[in-house]
Amino acid sequence: MANFRDIVNYFRPYWKLSIFSITASSLYEIIDLVVPYAIGQILNVLSNQPLDKPVQGVIVTFSNITNYPVNQTLSLLVLLGLIFLVTVVRAPTQPWLTTWFHWDIALRARRDKSQTAIEKILTLPLEFYDENNPGRIAGRVARGIFNHTWGYPEIAGQFIPKLMRVVGIFVFIAFIEWRISLLFLISFILILSFSLKQLQKLVRCEIMIDKHMENTESRTSEIVTNIKTVKAYATEYRELERQKQRLERELNVVDYRLHKGYIKLFTWQKTVIQFCVFMILGLTLVATVNGKISLGHFVMTLTLSSMAYSELEPISHLAESFARRYSALIRFHEFLQTPSGVDSEGLLTEVNQTESPYQFTGKIEFSQISFGYDSNRQVLQEINLLIEAYQTVALVGKSGSGKSTLVKLLLRYFESQTGQILMDGKDIRTLDVGKYRRRLAIVHQEVDVFNGTILDNLKYARPNATFEQVQEACRIASVDEVVQHLPQGYYTVVGERGVRLSGGQRQRLGIARALLVEPDVLIFDEATSSLDYESERAIQVAMRSIQGTRTTIIIAHRLSTVREADKIVVLDQGKIAEVGSHAELLRQEGIYHRLHSLQETGELIG
Numbered sequence: 170m171a172n173f174r175d176i177v178n179y180f181r182p183y184w185k186l187s188i189f190s191i192t193a194s195s196l197y198e199i200i201d202l203v204v205p206y207a208i209g210q211i212l213n214v215l216s217n218q219p220l221d222k223p224v225q226g227v228i229v230t231f232s233n234i235t236n237y238p239v240n241q242t243l244s245l246l247v248l249l250g251l252i253f254l255v256t257v258v259r260a261p262t263q264p265w266l267t268t269w270f271h272w273d274i275a276l277r278a279r280r281d282k283s284q285t286a287i288e289k290i291l292t293l294p295l296e297f298y299d300e301n302n303p304g305r306i307a308g309r310v311a312r313g314i315f316n317h318t319w320g321y322p323e324i325a326g327q328f329i330p331k332l333m334r335v336v337g338i339f340v341f342i343a344f345i346e347w348r349i350s351l352l353f354l355i356s357f358i359l360i361l362s363f364s365l366k367q368l369q370k371l372v373r374c375e376i377m378i379d380k381h382m383e384n385t386e387s388r389t390s391e392i393v394t395n396i397k398t399v400k401a402y403a404t405e406y407r408e409l410e411r412q413k414q415r416l417e418r419e420l421n422v423v424d425y426r427l428h429k430g431y432i433k434l435f436t437w438q439k440t441v442i443q444f445c446v447f448m449i450l451g452l453t454l455v456a457t458v459n460g461k462i463s464l465g466h467f468v469m470t471l472t473l474s475s476m477a478y479s480e481l482e483p484i485s486h487l488a489e490s491f492a493r494r495y496s497a498l499i500r501f502h503e504f505l506q507t508p509s510g511v512d513s514e515g516l517l518t519e520v521n522q523t524e525s526p527y528q529f530t531g532k533i534e535f536s537q538i539s540f541g542y543d544s545n546r547q548v549l550q551e552i553n554l555l556i557e558a559y560q561t562v563a564l565v566g567k568s569g570s571g572k573s574t575l576v577k578l579l580l581r582y583f584e585s586q587t588g589q590i591l592m593d594g595k596d597i598r599t600l601d602v603g604k605y606r607r608r609l610a611i612v613h614q615e616v617d618v619f620n621g622t623i624l625d626n627l628k629y630a631r632p633n634a635t636f637e638q639v640q641e642a643c644r645i646a647s648v649d650e651v652v653q654h655l656p657q658g659y660y661t662v663v664g665e666r667g668v669r670l671s672g673g674q675r676q677r678l679g680i681a682r683a684l685l686v687e688p689d690v691l692i693f694d695e696a697t698s699s700l701d702y703e704s705e706r707a708i709q710v711a712m713r714s715i716q717g718t719r720t721t722i723i724i725a726h727r728l729s730t731v732r733e734a735d736k737i738v739v740l741d742q743g744k745i746a747e748v749g750s751h752a753e754l755l756r757q758e759g760i761y762h763r764l765h766s767l768q769e770t771g772e773l774i775g
């Protein structure tokens with residue numbers, strides 16, 4: 170579990186500026202105390218009581234410089250000048266030396282942490298996204314960054330300087346009457362230590378509520394993502410009820426435990442503070458009546474101690490606010506600490522698209538590959554498969570037989586527990602993962618469309634492609650006629666804020682996008698499954714024209730798509746059951762033959 174130190178470390182790169190601005194803020198808070206002190210001295214001047222030695226010294230120095238006699242007028246002028254310096258002259262400097270830096274540091278740290286979060290999002294292993302939905306991740310990052318940004322100015326610009334001001338007041342009072350300062354010190358230590366203890370309990374509660382809130386948000390995000398299913402099964406009421414229960418539970422924790430905890434804390438603090446202020450009034454009055462302190466010191470001590478106690482309330486509020494932020498910061502920190510994928514190194518370094526560090530013929534060898542997502546269950550077992558360069562190989566088999574997993578291993582999303590995958594004879598684990606992956610392209614069943622124009626989407630993996638190259642890829646993928654019918658052709662905005670594309674259209678867009686990168690290995694992961702018959706035919710023609718130009722791996726349920734493959738590999742329960750061409754496998758009368766017959770007779774479709 171992360172701790173306070175981890176949070177402080179966020180600001181490590183700015184420690185010099187941070188120390189400077191916190192010191193400046195604290196000094197301004199302490200300098201402020203000169204005003205009640207000077208007013209106390211003015212009272213002494215007006216009531217003909219002796220001034221403190223340092224003040225007397227300053228007045229004599231002024232008298233020497235100006236040749237003006239030491240009298241009531243000069244004393245008042247010097248003290249007024251002091252108040253002027255502290256209040257009017259400091260005004261234009263304070264915001265620049267304090268607030269400016271506090272926010273400057275917070276905003277810079279925000280930029281850095283947002284960047285780190287994006288880097289983390291980009292390099293986390295795929296399984297993390299299998300286990301955590303987008304709403305949960307986005308919520309955690311957004312709350313972390315928000316609290317990170319707003320928390321710093323509160324702590325550096327207010328909490329610490331205010332504490333320093335209280336220390337300053339203690340020192341001032343100690344000079345005047347140590348007994349009063351002792352009472353002051355004891356009361357402060359008591360209040361602060363009790364408050365800290367209570368706050369620790371509340372922080373634990375905050376962390377719990379943060380988890381509850383994350384679960385609620387995550388479900389809301391799932392509802393949004395899966396709204397079609399919710400509507401289709403008319404589960405709106407059930408979803409609402411479930412969320413209502415979650416919200417009720419949140420309210421119970423927030424209201425009856427957390428909020429009540431804070432209210433109890435404040436009640437206690439306020440009562441103790443008022444009691445202490447009263448005690449100090451009594452003690453100071455006794456000291457003045459006994460002639461131990463002057464009238465000016467009486468007023469000053471009272472004013473200063475009320476100032477100190479009045480600081481306790483904002484200090485508590487700031488501590489409370491930090492406690493609320495703390496849980497979000499801890500959870501954000503934990504997110505940033507999630508280990509990146511084993512293969513993430515080098516993914517974030519820029520690669521010149523035209524420079525091609527690797528160029529493969531596309532000869533792939535799976536040698537003794539065994540793999541399981543968890544140690545209890547093997548998904549692939551001792552796979553040995555040779556795919557020759559420029560071959561078209563189809564992976565078929567029942568759902569769950571491990572077809573996609575084999576491709577995921579090839580793409581290095583996961584690493585096999587045993588065996589190795591060789592690309593042109595080289596173990597793919599020894600290659601730079603980013604540069605390696607850029608030589609492969611995959612078209613998934615669900616093609617992601619980014620918000621932007623069709624052209625942007627097509628050029629996503631190869632931004633410097635020429636318009637002609639884009640058109641050529643579109644022609645092969647049979648997406649050119651779709652584009653022609655769109656209102657602004659290639660410049661039509663698609664995605665969230667634009668034209669909606671049908672499943673088949675998205676699929677063809679995905680194929681064109683993959684073709685555009687001219688990969689050495691092209692993978693179709695059930696890419697034709699959601700196409701209508703006509704589109705599927707068009708894609709088959711496209712595949713035929715690609716065949717022999719690069720290694721192509723096709724994962725397909727519809728066997729009509731794979732008829733023309735050079736080699737068909739039938740997977741069954743994680744093992745290779747049959748390998749051969751369409752005709753050879755039919756002759757074997759094994760699994761492929763059975764699947765084929767079922768599809769031909771229409772008993773099993775897709």
Ligand SMILES: Nc1ncnc2c1ncn2[C@@H]1O[C@H](COP(=O)(O)OP(=O)(O)OP(=O)(O)O)[C@@H](O)[C@H]1O
Pocket residue numbers: 296299542543548566567568569570571572573574575
């Ligand atoms: N991220 C994952 N974590 C744990 N198990 C997984 C994960 N992905 C897949 N599996 C499991 O691995 C097995 C093989 O899945 P895989 O997706 O490779 O099969 P497939 O043959 O491609 O299936 P389909 O044709 O339905 O896509 C299945 O039992 C599946 O439940």
